Amino acid sequence: xxxxxxxxTIDDVAGFFKDNxxxxxxxxxxxxxxxxxQKKGIFSNFFDDDGDYNELIKKLWFHFNDSGEQITEDYQVxxxxxxxCQGKMSRRLKVFRHGILHVVQMTIYPVEDSDVNxxxxxxxxxxxxxxxxxxxxxxxxxxxxxxxxMYVDLVKDVTSSISITEISEDTVNTQIKYSDWxxxxxxxxxxxxxxxxxxxxxxxxxxxxxxxxxxxxxxxLMQNLEGKYIWVKLIFSRAETNFEDDFRFVFMVQDIHxxxxxxxxxxxxxxxxxxxxxxxxxxxxxxxxxELGNAVETxxxxxxxxxAMIIDIDFFKQVNDxxxxxxxxxxxxxxxxxxxxxxxxxxxxxxxWGGEEFVTICYDMDIRKLKEVAEELRxxxxxxxxxxxxxxxxxxxxxxxxxxxxxxxxxxxxxxALYEAKSDGRNCTRCIEA
Numbered sequence: 093x094x095x096x097x098x099x100x101t102i103d104d105v106a107g108f109f110k111d112n113x114x115x116x117x118x119x120x121x122x123x124x125x126x127x128x129x130q131k132k133g134i135f136s137n138f139f140d141d142d143g144d145y146n147e148l149i150k151k152l153w154f155h156f157n158d159s160g161e162q163i164t165e166d167y168q169v170x171x172x173x174x175x176x177c178q179g180k181m182s183r184r185l186k187v188f189r190h191g192i193l194h195v196v197q198m199t200i201y202p203v204e205d206s207d208v209n210x211x212x213x214x215x216x217x218x219x220x221x222x223x224x225x226x227x228x229x230x231x232x233x234x235x236x237x238x239x240x241x242m243y244v245d246l247v248k249d250v251t252s253s254i255s256i257t258e259i260s261e262d263t264v265n266t267q268i269k270y271s272d273w274x275x276x277x278x279x280x281x282x283x284x285x286x287x288x289x290x291x292x293x294x295x296x297x298x299x300x301x302x303x304x305x306x307x308x309x310x311x312x313l314m315q316n317l318e319g320k321y322i323w324v325k326l327i328f329s330r331a332e333t334n335f336e337d338d339f340r341f342v343f344m345v346q347d348i349h350x351x352x353x354x355x356x357x358x359x360x361x362x363x364x365x366x367x368x369x370x371x372x373x374x375x376x377x378x379x380x381x382x383e384l385g386n387a388v389e390t391x392x393x394x395x396x397x398x399x400a401m402i403i404d405i406d407f408f409k410q411v412n413d414x415x416x417x418x419x420x421x422x423x424x425x426x427x428x429x430x431x432x433x434x435x436x437x438x439x440x441x442x443x444x445w446g447g448e449e450f451v452t453i454c455y456d457m458d459i460r461k462l463k464e465v466a467e468e469l470r471x472x473x474x475x476x477x478x479x480x481x482x483x484x485x486x487x488x489x490x491x492x493x494x495x496x497x498x499x500x501x502x503x504x505x506x507x508x509a510l511y512e513a514k515s516d517g518r519n520c521t522r523c524i525e526a
Contacts, residue, residue, distance in 0.1 A: 114196075115213040119145050121176055122207040134187065134194050134215055146171045152198070152213075153185045156317065160188030164319030169276050170268075177202070177209065184216075239316070239324065240345040244270050246295045247339055270295070282313035282321055292326070299339050302330040311348065323352035369444040371421055372428035380443025380451050385499045387453045392495050399462040400453045401490040402506045403431065403469070406518040408448040411481055419480045424448065426478055427486075434469045451506075459492040459523060466490050466521045474519065485519035492525065 109116075114133040119126045124145040131138070139151060149171050155162055177200050185196040194215050201210045242254040249269050274293050281289045291297060292310055302308070307329040313321045325346040333340065367379040375383065384400065391398040405411075405427060412420040424444075431442050431450055439455045454462055466488045473486045489510030493502055505524045513522040 109212075113212055113214050115211075117148070117211040117213070119148075119209045119211060120207055121145065121209060124172070126211075134189055134196075135213060138187075138189065152187065152196075155188070160191075163317040164315065166280055166315060166319060167317055169279075176268075185213075187215075239347050242273075242343050244341040244343055245339070246270065246298060246341065247337070249295075280315040285312035285314075288312065289326070293328075295339075298328060298330070298341065302328065302339075302341070304330055304336070305332040306330050311352065314345070316347075322347060322349035324348060369428075372425050372444050374428050374432065374450065375441060375443030377444065377446055380441070380445065380453075381499075383441050383443065383453055384451070384502060387455070388493055388497050388499050388502060390455070391493045391497065395495070396456055397458045398453065398455055398493040399457050399459055399490065400451065400493065400502055400506055401462060401466055401488055402445065402503075402510050403450045403452070403486050403488050404510055404514070405448040406485045406487055406514075408484075411484070415480055423478050423481055423484070426476070427473065427484075430472055430476060431469065434465070434472065459490065459525065462490050462492075463521065463523060470519065470521055487513035487518045488521040489513055490521065490523045 110130065113130070115131040115135040116129040117126050117131075118129055126143060126145045126148050128139070128141045131141075139148060150162070150168065154168065154171055180199070180201055182197065182199040185198050187194045187196050197214050197216055199212045201212070202208070203210065240255065243252045244250075245252075249271050251268050251270050251273055254268075274290075278286050278289055288310065289312060307327065309325050309327040311323060311325050314324045314326075316322050325348045327342075327344040327346060329342045329344075331338075331340040331342065367375055369376040374380075387398045387400065390396055405423070408420070408423075411423055427448075428442070428444065428450065431452060435442060435452065435454070439457070440452055442450060442452045445451045454465070457465070470486060470488055474483065476483070478484055487510060489506045489508070489512070491502060491505040491509060509522045509524040512524075513520050516522065
């Protein structure tokens with residue numbers, strides 16, 4: 093029978109909650125323990141009657157928003173902080189049981205003058221959140237690149253309105269100092285980028301370099317919640333206020349991985365185009381000259397065995413004169429292919445120095461071994477049948493690279509060795525020791 097609303101008492105309301113709410117849990121935040129006062133429905137066998145509060149948080153809502161898959165352990169360092177709430181809090185949780193999604197309303201009531209919180213959990217029916225879910229999906233479609241955001245007050249060293257979109261659409265009302273957050277999150281940054289992250293996020297740096305309304309960002313590699321490194325854009329924006337010593341910031345992490353990988357692939361493609369000889373496909377003069385300088389530095393710093401050789405086609409002018417430049421180009425391409433095919437272990441770089449001259453830099457190869465390799469190459473060239481031309485030969489000059497070398501000295505030695513090979517009748521290898 094219907095009752096007049098004025099007839100309801102506090103006892104009626106308490107009874108209503110007892111009969112209708114799915115779970116009531118008491119939590120001691122400081123001791124990180126919980127005790128279940130009541131549980132039924134989907135929570136009947138979902139968690140134990142007593143246990144660790146951090147484990148309860150992890151089970152209820154520290155998982156991916158669209159699945160029950162757990163977040164990588166590195167990020168679970170934030171669980172104790174997220175479990176400490178400032179005042180009353182209410183939020184929606186997505187709980188997964190046996191692959192089925194259940195949407196739950198969680199409300200937290202702190203008990204005054206104690207470390208105890210009372211948590212009420214109640215499953216919502218589809219109709220109660222369907223419209224909201226559609227709205228959230230529209231918002232997520234627009235903002236799905238923003239993985240994380242929060243509000244920062246540098247003067248008070250506090251954060252607020254933390255939002256981790258892969259966990260929940262709701263913000264988190266938690267107690268965590270900015271200084272603590274910064275030192276925890278640095279472990280999720282790629283080691284190569286950690287120094288830059290600490291510099292750019294330092295409170296003194298932000299205060300000194302950001303005027304009200306100023307926004308800046310930097311890109312780095314950062315672990316996502318699955319534990320994989322992705323490219324992100326870290327964005328800091330100082331809020332505009334009327335007080336110049338008010339240093340409040342909005343901080344956001346944007347997923348730019350796909351676009352960055354695509355951009356880097358495009359840049360790599362253009363870099364290769366700028367580094368390659370368009371006719372033969374080996375490195376061009378500028379790039380092989382750079383590689384020669386790099387080889388000298390490598391030998392000096394790592395003390396690896398590094399050697400170099402220059403290869404020249406004998407009487408190549410006659411090929412152009414007798415068969416034309418198109419055949420000459422075809423011969424150069426075939427010749428470069430033989431050189432590349434002779435070095436397939438990735439420890440050598442090949443480039444066209446100019447005309448019919450090619451330079452090869454060989455790592456982890458001393459001069460004795462290089463003599464053997466050079467002779468093998470010379471014999472392969474002599475045995476090859478070149479289209480339209482038939483057989484040709486080549487002359488080779490080789491040298492090693494010593495610790496006190498300069499790139500110019502290395503080239504002078506192998507060029508002198510090549511001159512000796514030409515003077516000795518061509519189709520041979522000559523060496524000038526380092």
